[in-house]
Every structure is written in structure tokens, then in C-alpha cells.
Amino acid sequence: MLTALVLCLLSTVAMSTDEQPMPASKVPLRLLTIPTQIYSTVVNAKEGSTGWMFFLILEAADEGAITASELTLTYLSSGKPVRTETLGATALLAVDKTNYPPARLTGTAPTQPTFWPHAFRIHASVPAALGVDALEAKLRIAAGSKKTKVVQATIPIRTYEQKTRLNFPFRGKGIVSQGGAFEAGHRNRSGLYAIDAIGLTDTYAPVIQGNDAIQDYAGWGRTIIAPAAGKVVQVRNDRPDQPVDGVSDPTFFAPEYPDGGDPGNSVVIDHGNGEFSLLAHLRKGSVRVRVGDAVTQGQAIALLGNSGDTTGPHIHYQLQDGPRWEFANALPVQFGNVRQTSKGSYFEAK
Numbered sequence: 534m535l536t537a538l539v540l541c542l543l544s545t546v547a548m549s550t551d552e553q554p555m556p557a558s559k560v561p562l563r564l565l566t567i568p569t570q571i572y573s574t575v576v577n578a579k580e581g582s583t584g585w586m587f588f589l590i591l592e593a594a595d596e597g598a599i600t601a602s603e604l605t606l607t608y609l610s611s612g613k614p615v616r617t618e619t620l621g622a623t624a625l626l627a628v629d630k631t632n633y634p635p636a637r638l639t640g641t642a643p644t645q646p647t648f649w650p651h652a653f654r655i656h657a658s659v660p661a662a663l664g665v666d667a668l669e670a671k672l673r674i675a676a677g678s679k680k681t682k683v684v685q686a687t688i689p690i691r692t693y694e695q696k697t698r699l700n701f702p703f704r705g706k707g708i709v710s711q712g713g714a715f716e717a718g719h720r721n722r723s724g725l726y727a728i729d730a731i732g733l734t735d736t737y738a739p740v741i742q743g744n745d746a747i748q749d750y751a752g753w754g755r756t757i758i759a760p761a762a763g764k765v766v767q768v769r770n771d772r773p774d775q776p777v778d779g780v781s782d783p784t785f786f787a788p789e790y791p792d793g794g795d796p797g798n799s800v801v802i803d804h805g806n807g808e809f810s811l812l813a814h815l816r817k818g819s820v821r822v823r824v825g826d827a828v829t830q831g832q833a834i835a836l837l838g839n840s841g842d843t844t845g846p847h848i849h850y851q852l853q854d855g856p857r858w859e860f861a862n863a864l865p866v867q868f869g870n871v872r873q874t875s876k877g878s879y880f881e882a883k
Contacts, residue, residue, distance in 0.1 A: 563592050564670060564686035567638065567652075568722050568862035570854070572693040573665070576658045576715050584658035585690060586714045586725060589670055590633060591651040599650045601625050602681065603673040606655070609687075610664040620653075628654045637722075640860050658715075666690050693865045695852070696806040699760040700830060701871045701882035702850050703837065706733040707752065710847060712876040713863075719851070721794065723811070725863035727851035728874050732837060737879060745778050747839050750846040753816075755837040757848060759802060759828040760810050760868070766856045767801035770820040774839040774846075781844045790842065796849065797841020800834055801856050811858050813849040814841050 567588045576584040593599060604625055608616040620628075633652040635643050659665055671685040701707075711718040711729040719727040732752020733739055740749045747753055772795075775785050786795040796813035798820060803809050816838025822828060839846040855861035871880045 562594075562674070562682070562684045564672060564684055565590050565592055566688060568725070569638075570691065570862050571688060572691050572863075572865055574713075574715065574726065574865050575661075581661050582658050583661040583665075584656070584715060586654070586656045586720070588630070588633070588652045589655050589672075589688075590649050590653075591672060591674065591684065592635070593648045593650055594646060596646075596648045596650070597676055599674050599676045601629070601651050601653075601672055601674050604653065605671045605673075606657075607669040607671075608657075608659065608663065608665045609667040609669060611666065614669075615663045615665065616659065625651075625653060628656075630654070638860065640857070656714075695808070695865070695867055697761045697763075697804040697808045698869050699810070699852070699866065700758070701730075701868045701880070702757050702760050702810075702812055702848055703730075703732060703752075703755050704758065704882050705755070706735060706737055706879070706881045707731060708733055708737075708739070708880070709874050709876055709878045712874070716876040718876065721858075723853040723855075723858045723861040723863050724851050726865045727849060727863070728866075729847045729849050731845070731847045733879075747774065747776065747778050747846050749778075752837050752848075753839075753846045754819075756833050757812055757815060757835045757837055759830055759832045759834050760812075760850070761802070761804050761830045763802040763804040763810070763828060765800060765822045765824055765826045765828060765834075766803045766809070767799070768820055768822060768824050769797070769799050770815075770818060772797045772817060772840040774817050775841075775843055779844050781842050785840075786842060793842045795841035796858065797843065798835070798838060799841075801858075802828060803856065807854055808864060809853050809856055809861065811849075811851050811853060814838055814843045814847060816840065 571587050573583045576582040602622045604620045607614050630652040633649040635647045668688040673683050675681045707730045710731050713726040714720045732755045734751045742749050798815035799813040801811050816836040819836035822834050852864040852866040853861035871882050
């Protein structure tokens with residue numbers, strides 16, 4: 534579970550235009566990130582590059598108009614700057630999401646008036662040899678007619694060490710149809726490293742006949758298994774499967790996801806070490822486990838389906854640090870029985 538908002542915030546210092554510290558009572562502004570923990574991941578192994586993606590959020594105590602004019606990012610390695618880049622007002626506007634709701638952090642409204650007037654999506658790719666382990670962010674802003682100020686924060690960039698040995702959530706042949714953020718795939722908070730996979734026949738064919746029906750997919754109805762032992766903490770089993778291949782019809786979304794992002798029928802497993810598996814888009818009525826059940830690695834838990842926001846039968850898998858995908862942080866993931874999980878990769882899970 535995520536900790537309280539105050540524990541998730543980054544260390545921040547508000548600065549005036551001449552870069553001199555100002556009393557916190559006069560500058561109720563700070564920077565934080567979503568996800569609250571930023572992990573580096575391999576972007577291109579052949580080129581030796583690593584990267585990360587997150588929202589840099591400006592938090593304010595009132596909803597007055599605040600204009601951001603410049604963001605400077607200094608890349609640090611063991612406290613020493615190794616690279617600096619600056620985004621001006623035009624560039625910031627292109628990556629800005631205004632008035633982002635603070636309830637997106639924990640699912641509940643803050644206990645005191647809190648506003649997020651700006652949320653900038655930061656997307657970086659750097660040579661791994663630079664050894665970047667932190668970013669220093671300095672955001673220059675102006676509130677109304679007041680003088681400009683600089684709000685800054687130091688953001689740790691961590692390398693994640695997976696604790697649970699995971700196996701792929703189905704056996705047999707398959708192909709990764711969509712990867713994470715660095716493959717122009719999943720980009721939401723808990724799904725930055727998520728993968729979608731389609732089941733294939735023994736000869737690596739994606740369909741068994743060409744009638745453009747979801748039942749024609751080779752993976753339709755394939756047994757989905759627990760990737761590791763754990764306790765089931767969330768289950769959904771009542772959502773209809775999307776009936777038309779290639780169409781994600783909002784009519785079939787759950788009411789709480791009218792704008793998309795619906796995982797459909799799904800199971801979340803707590804592996805007991807701050808790691809949770811989310812398995813989504815399962816076939817209606819096929820889930821065989823209940824909340825509170827203990828499962829073993831490889832145990833059958835459901836069938837591959839087409840429920841939720843999906844355009845074809847597949848399994849969506851992601852590793853996250855909490856039970857609710859809306860508020861959990863994404864965790865980089867590796868499987869013990871499938872090495873390559875980049876988009877377009879064929880595999881055979883034993």
C-alpha cells in the first residue's frame with residue numbers, strides 16, 4: 534500500500550528569483566512525482582542506454598493561476614552534475630497536464646486544500662555509463678503579479694532489484710504485442726513496465742481460423758497461472774468480454790472507467806514483499822480464486838479473455854508495489870522462464 538501523502542513527497546526547497554531561500558510560510562509550493570519512486574530501466578541494450586518516465590508535479594496551497602516559464606533538469610551521479618537540460622515555456626506547455634487532481638495519489642481527497650496546477654511528463658534516455666542516480670529539478674514560476682520564484686527538488690533515480698522469482702502467466706508459445714512506456718506502450722503510473730501478450734499455436738500462428746472472431750485467437754481461453762506464490766487480494770469476474778475483434782467498445786467498460794483503462798476481469802496477487810502481480814482482461818466467469826486465497830506458483834487462476842479496454846484476446850501483466858493499480862507504483866519486471874519481453878518478441882514459456 535502507498536504511504537500517506539506526506540511520506541511520499543520529495544525533499545523540496547522553494548527559491549526566489551535570485552536563488553536565495555525564502556521562508557516556507559511565504560512560499561506554499563513544492564514539487565513531487567508520480568510514480569513516487571522512480572526506477573531506471575534499460576531503453577536500448579545494444580546502445581547502452583537507460584531511462585525513466587514520470588510526472589513532475591507542482592503542488593500549491595491555493596488554486597490561483599501559476600505560470601511555469603522554465604524547467605532545468607540537472608542529472609547527478611554520486612552528487613556530481615553530468616548533464617543539464619532546460620525546457621522553456623513552449624516545451625513545458627507541450628508536456629504539461631494542468632490541474633491534475635491530487636486524489637490521484639492515494640484515491641482520497643487531501644485533508645487540507647491542495648492543488649496541482651501543473652504536471653509535466655518527464656521522459657529521459659541517457660547513456661548508462663553516466664551513472665545517473667538523481668535529478669535536480671528547478672522550476673521557475675510566476676503567480677499572478679508576484680515576482681518569479683524557483684521551486685526545486687532532488688529526485689532519486691533508483692535501480693530496482695526484483696524480490697520475487699516470477700514465471701510467465703501462461704505456458705506455451707506467445708508474442709509480446711505491447712510493452713511499456715519506452716516502447717510507446719503502457720504509460721500509466723503502475724503500468725510503465727507492463728506487457729501484453731497474445732497466445733500462439735505450436736507453429737506460432739496467432740489465429741486458428743480466419744473468421745475475425747475473438748474465439749479464433751489461438752490464445753482465447755488459455756489457462757492463466759499464478760506467476761508466483763502469494764495471497765489473492767483483489768478479484769473481478771463479472772465483466773463481459775469485448776465481442777468484436779479489433780474494437781474496444783466503451784459500452785463494455787465498467788462504470789468506473791468510462792474513459793478507458795478498464796482492466797476488465799482481473800486478479801491481483803500479493804507476493805508478500807512489496808510486490809503485487811496484476812493479471813487483467815480475463816475471460817468472464819473464468820476466475821477460479823477468491824480474495825484471501827493462497828496460491829502457488831503455476832496454479833491455474835483464470836482463462837485468457839477479452840474483457841475491459843482491449844481490442845483482442847490477450848493477457849495484460851504488470852508488477853506493482855500495491856494492490857490497487859490506480860495508486861500503485863510500477864515496478865520493472867523479469868521472468869525466470871522468459872528472457873525477452875520487448876514488443877514483438879516471440880517466446881515459449883515452459
